[in-house]
Amino acid sequence: MARIESQAKAGFYPTPDSVCELLKTKITCEDGARLFDPCCGTGAALSCLATANSTTYGVELSHERATEARTRLHQVLWGDALQEIRFTYQAFGLLYLNPPYDNSISPDEKSQRLETLFLRHYLNSLQPGGFLIFIIPYYILADKGCAQALARNFTVQVFGFPEDEFQAFRQCVVFGRRKRIAADQAESSEQYLNELGRMEPDVFLAEAETLESVVPASIHVPAAIKPLAAFSTSRFDPAVGIPAIRKAGILQGVLEELAPRKKNFIRPLSMLENGHLALVLAGGFMNGEIEKNGKRLVVKGVVRKESPVVSTSCDEDGKGGSITIRDKYIPTVRIIDMETATLHTVQ
Ligand SMILES: C[S@@+](CC[C@H](N)C(=O)[O-])C[C@H]1O[C@@H](n2cnc3c(N)ncnc32)[C@H](O)[C@@H]1O
Known part of the structure; x- marks a missing residue:
């Protein structure tokens, strides 16, 4: 089996139901908002967050999961989200990103974290004022590329997973609002992310705010501001x-x-x-x-x-x-x- 396919197999760590249910209470959508998950798995997480007045889009590498996701999301593409997908920039109000937790595989490049590659590849899918929900192992916050991309493009808040869910993959949830960030603010935000990412797991869990503490309906996903001219895959499905x-x-x-x-x-x-x-x-x-x-x-x-x-x-x-x-x-x-x-x- 090619490594990318085995990564898809091994990298299926769906967002736990309890976290989806918590996140759902924090989100409202303006009419016509577009919600996008570039590694959507079976589509269960994004469909849980979606409201009736929004449209959902997903990409998935596993054919089986992409087929299942089509029963839950409005439009799903089967393909490698880092290589084969064309999408219109700034066309989405919410980017839900829970990527595989692994290193990239290219033998001729320096290995990079996939979480960082996905973030950099898809942050431009968000319209100004749009929201990012990024689920990663908390120590990835100290990955230079990841911290920089977050700090320079978003106002960020970091929350720990509920304690019983945290133990498996030590995940956190990053909320980001897409904005132009001043250089000095980006610098202090990057430092903050670095400090969080370098903490011992139990210290991180004790220090980080909890998802429960987030005010309900505080993420208000804006309506789309431009047509979705491109959303396609080069793979024949x-x-x-x-x-x-x-x-x-x-x-x-x-x-x-x-x-x-x-x-x-x-x-x-x-x-x-x-x-x-x-x-x-x-x-x-x-x-x-x-x-x-x-x-x-x-x-x-x-x-x-x-x-x-x-x-x-x-x-x-x-x-x-x-x-x-x-x-x-x-x-x-x-x-x-x-x-x-x-x-x-x-x-
Ligand atoms: C951590 S799971 C997340 C699933 C879902 N978004 C959730 O939160 O429950 C990551 C998913 O990404 C898929 N995946 C891995 N590499 C991918 C790639 N290059 N392009 C698209 N999907 C990929 C895996 O097959 C897996 O289903």
Whole structure:
């Protein structure tokens, strides 16, 4: 399983129901407010906070959870929120962010905390005066990138999780109001966040204000101020695409497009090994529709180029050396079950 997918699996720490219920009492929405959760899981947390006069938007990496979230939120995209999503800046009144608690995976960059990457990537989705609700392990407050992004873009307040929920992942809730922040105020706010993040867990819990102490209805989510011109994913989601293709009556055309342009009848000299077969599949030689065990399946091979692999070596005397950069290609076969509109990916 690719690391990003396993991260999605392991990183499912939904907001506890008790915290959702508490947060719900603190929120009201103006008519036409948009609420956004870029790692929405099953959509349960955002739908709990939403009011009848607001619209909810989510993104989720796990296909199963994205499908479930569609039963709770108004619009849900399936995809990698850090790579594949287009959205209009300043189009949302509330950004609910409870990202995976982990390090980033890029081998050629310095590893960064995902909480910080998500915050930086999505803070511009908020309109001026919009609210951030950010759920993270409290010690991430001392991560330089995170503290800076919070201090420079928001007026912030930090609350501890209720004590019995705190023990598992030591989370806090950050409330932020999107504003232009003066440099001296940002500096003192960053220092405050750093101090909180460096505390011992029991000291943090004793020092931090509690969520219960927040005045009810104190987060008033503003109405949207501009149209949502873009909210899309570059991933093809069969659960959305196949019904749309069927409705448009263009299924046959799509299947013909998928088939390889040229039929090459290759006669290998010896039996193909599994590795060869995988490459033939990924290269698109078997694209198209097949029937297997009474199922209609559509096969599409893709070869994706990943970040290059860099290796270095030194001469024995330590005076010289070489750097080798090799391109890395990932052969992938995607299989769509046409009856259930489910997608299987073999890598
Ligand atoms: C901590 S859970 C939060 C779920 C929900 N927002 C809540 O608070 O209950 C994080 C979710 O982010 C998803 N996720 C992880 N990496 C992601 C990515 N790159 N893009 C979109 N979602 C991602 C995981 O699959 C998981 O469901």
